[in-house]
Amino acid sequence: MKVAGVMSGTSLDGMDIAIVDFQKVNGKIDFELCYFTTVPYEKELKARLEEVVVPNTPSPEISSMNMLLGEVFADGVLLAVKEAGLQTADIDLISTHGQTVFHDPVFKKDDPYYRPNTLQIGDIGVIAEKTGIPVIGDFRTRDVAVGGQGAPLVPFLDYTLFKSEQLGRVLVNIGGISNVTVLPKSASAENIIAYDTGPGNMIIDAFVTWHTNGEQCYDKDGQLAAKGNINQEWLKELLAHTYYGESPPKSTGREQFGTEYARDLWNQAEKRNISKIDRIATVTALTWYSLGKALKKHIEEDNVEEIYISGGGLHNASMMKGLKDYLPENVSVESSKELGIDSDAKEAIAFALFGYLGFHKQPNNLPAATGASKEVIMGKIAW
Numbered sequence: 001m002k003v004a005g006v007m008s009g010t011s012l013d014g015m016d017i018a019i020v021d022f023q024k025v026n027g028k029i030d031f032e033l034c035y036f037t038t039v040p041y042e043k044e045l046k047a048r049l050e051e052v053v054v055p056n057t058p059s060p061e062i063s064s065m066n067m068l069l070g071e072v073f074a075d076g077v078l079l080a081v082k083e084a085g086l087q088t089a090d091i092d093l094i095s096t097h098g099q100t101v102f103h104d105p106v107f108k109k110d111d112p113y114y115r116p117n118t119l120q121i122g123d124i125g126v127i128a129e130k131t132g133i134p135v136i137g138d139f140r141t142r143d144v145a146v147g148g149q150g151a152p153l154v155p156f157l158d159y160t161l162f163k164s165e166q167l168g169r170v171l172v173n174i175g176g177i178s179n180v181t182v183l184p185k186s187a188s189a190e191n192i193i194a195y196d197t198g199p200g201n202m203i204i205d206a207f208v209t210w211h212t213n214g215e216q217c218y219d220k221d222g223q224l225a226a227k228g229n230i231n232q233e234w235l236k237e238l239l240a241h242t243y244y245g246e247s248p249p250k251s252t253g254r255e256q257f258g259t260e261y262a263r264d265l266w267n268q269a270e271k272r273n274i275s276k277i278d279r280i281a282t283v284t285a286l287t288w289y290s291l292g293k294a295l296k297k298h299i300e301e302d303n304v305e306e307i308y309i310s311g312g313g314l315h316n317a318s319m320m321k322g323l324k325d326y327l328p329e330n331v332s333v334e335s336s337k338e339l340g341i342d343s344d345a346k347e348a349i350a351f352a353l354f355g356y357l358g359f360h361k362q363p364n365n366l367p368a369a370t371g372a373s374k375e376v377i378m379g380k381i382a383w
């Protein structure tokens with residue numbers, strides 16, 4: 001069964017599309033990645049999306065963007081299918097994450113009319129109509145419905161594919177947000193630890209956009225950060241953010257580390273007379289330090305010997321150097337490619353897997369990762 005997994009992450013850089021062929025071999029699910037591509041969003045769409053993914057966006061804008069993104073995702077899939085040399089009839093299912101516009105999976109005790117919630121848009125009906133292919137999407141709400149955070153979900157794939165009987169591993173994804181899946185040696189589904197560690201590339205992207213007046217929207221290969229110096233005093237203050245000290249399960253997003261937060265940091269740096277290049281170096285360090293600190297804890301407590309990285313942050317050489325230098329030398333830090341999974345395609349492959357399982361009415365969440373009270377079948381279908 002061929003499934004097109006579509007991931008549009010918190011970076012808002014575009015959609016990742018993985019066409020994955022699933023097969024059942026001796027009762028076990030096997031899969032092959034047939035094609036992967038990233039379709040970038042055009043500049044104006046990205047700008048509009050940035051306006052929508054902030055709290056207090058008027059509902060007409062969210063509702064309209066839901067329909068527009070449905071079209072955009074459908075066009076992306078049609079393009080990927082063509083590029084892969086396939087026909088739409090070859091694709092059995094589209095599995096789409098959608099675009100998170102709001103994520104607050106926490107109970108507010110003082111308001112009986114507020115509920116833990118998460119919202120991903122890009123209407124599945126529109127995608128089905130435009131492509132003629134059944135679509136599964138809207139995964140996270142079902143996990144939230146059973147007390148979970150609805151995130152991170154990819155640890156389900158990490159556990160299924162990468163648990164080891166020989167040694168402890170951590171799978172890391174550095175996207176807009178960074179997250180970890182800790183797989184202790186001989187881990188069972190109950191003793192996985194997974195959570196978002198804090199910002200990934202999100203703040204760096206905002207700073208680079210402001211520094212270059214929109215000419216660049218990310219720090220290509222970490223070249224700008226490499227030219228700057230980390231302002232240690234400011235970094236220490238940034239690391240006092242309460243999120244880093246919270247215990248898992250926990251998840252975060254643009255609500256805490258998005259444009260508003262980045263703008264506040266930019267203004268702080270302005271007041272402190274920190275040069276623009278040093279600002280970029282410092283927020284890059286904020287990512288690798290907060291991530292590295294979490295990793296060090298698991299290296300010690302869970303006997304982790306191998307770390308595998310995926311997500312766009314892997315391409316940022318300054319980020320990777322900072323992280324590697326900070327971690328103990330005897331722990332290997334590699335791309336997830338070393339485990340046989342393309343580091344850019346991993347999340348899109350994960351959503352193809354969730355779709356495949358959901359379509360076959362099989363559970364696809366990992367309660368230990370999200371804090372859900374039980375396994376559930378995530379995903380809704382548009383035929």
Ligand SMILES: Nc1ncnc2c1ncn2[C@@H]1O[C@H](COP(=O)(O)OP(=O)(O)OP(=O)(O)O)[C@@H](O)[C@H]1O
Nearest residue numbers: 009010011175176177201218220221311312315316
């Ligand atoms: N060559 C590169 N050099 C530096 N950074 C890069 C490079 N390529 C990609 N990135 C960074 O990676 C980001 C995209 O990463 P990715 O696609 O993994 O995130 P995402 O899936 O949108 O986020 P999330 O996983 O948090 O939902 C870009 O916004 C950019 O900051």
Ligand SMILES: CC(=O)N[C@H]1[C@@H]2OC[C@@H](O2)[C@@H](O)[C@@H]1O[C@H](C)C(=O)O
Nearest residue numbers: 010100103151152153154177251347
């Ligand atoms: C609510 C939401 O969209 N969360 C994303 C986000 O981007 C990274 C991190 O924050 C992770 O928690 C999650 O995505 C990945 C794909 C996940 O669920 O594993």
